[in-house]
Amino acid sequence: MARAARTDGRIDAAVGAACVVAALVCMALPISTRDGFAGGLRTTVMAPLVSLQERAELSRRTFLSHDASTRVADSVALRSLRLQGIEQENAKLRALLGLGALLQWGFVPAEALKGRGIGDEQTLTLSAGSRAGVEPMAPVVSDAGVVGVIERADATMSTAILWQHPEFRVSAMSLNGEAYGMVQAHGGTGADRYFLELRGVLLRSQIPSGAVVVTSGLGGVWPRGVPIGTVVSELKTPDQWARSYLIKPAVALSDLGSVLVLLPSRTRAGVDNVWTSAAGAELAARRIVSSIDSIARLTGDSNSVRQRRVIADSASVRAERDTVRKRIP
Known part of the structure; x- marks a missing residue:
């Protein structure tokens, strides 16, 4: 057993010495030869280690970017919720302004x-x-x-x-x-x-x-x-x-x-007819939007989908103008 241990120690020393000699030789070689030799080692003997290092780097980047991605996602979700609340508030204000226009x-x-x-x-x-x-x-x-x-x-x-x-x-x-x-x-x-x-x-x-x-x-x-x-x-x-x-x-x-x-x-x-006119204009606008949506789904016309809100708003404004015109003696 002692002889085997001495033999293993000699082998390790020989391998270490060979590595040192190889390193010195590589340092003495021209740059072009040295680069070719290093590339050959990376694609053959060192290929598993290079792949392992690449995966470790990707894992590190993913771990470090997780918090940033989470913050971005939370920020987008919060802005969406705020935007939804603002849209609802704007819709209420538009409806109240429409009522004020009818009351005059x-x-x-x-x-x-x-x-x-x-x-x-x-x-x-x-x-x-x-x-x-x-x-x-x-x-x-x-x-x-x-x-x-x-x-x-x-x-x-x-x-x-x-x-x-x-x-x-x-x-x-x-x-x-x-x-x-x-x-x-x-x-x-x-x-x-x-x-x-x-x-x-x-x-x-x-x-x-x-x-x-x-x-x-x-x-x-x-x-x-x-x-x-x-x-x-x-x-x-x-x-x-x-x-x-x-x-x-x-x-x-x-x-x-x-x-x-x-x-x-x-x-x-x-x-008289203030709330009836407002409800009629809103109902007409909703019916127009619903009809255009149905046609767009059947025909696949994307332009109709983009224009439906514009037509609905025009219907509401026209109904409101007609109501105001009838109220003027």
């Missing part, structure tokens, strides 16, 4: 100041007050319809009770004018508190599910024709002389951002 006069725009109420989801603080003409009992509306009514007005701010408030009342009728009643909060707990209730409808007047309910103009607080909501179903009540209906509100309180406060002069003058 007699209203005060206001921002809904969220978080000002102490845990009260039935009231809303607005950024417009008595200096802008806001008065108590003034109707608060959005492009979708009824929001609430002003409870009190300070110089620069005002407080409105929303349709969800237990004291909120508005005289209502079906869109065809055949049924009348009084709308108030449905009450209850859970999801029931986000519905309205139409009470006092005569037995002979039946309202089908899906029918639109609007303000009737009775009482002098609300003008006629402001959308309140749609009928969900008839409610079973102990009343033998009248019917009651469950109403899905037209305005989602969670999406409130900007609203309009109607002045008394505008309430007295009325808002």
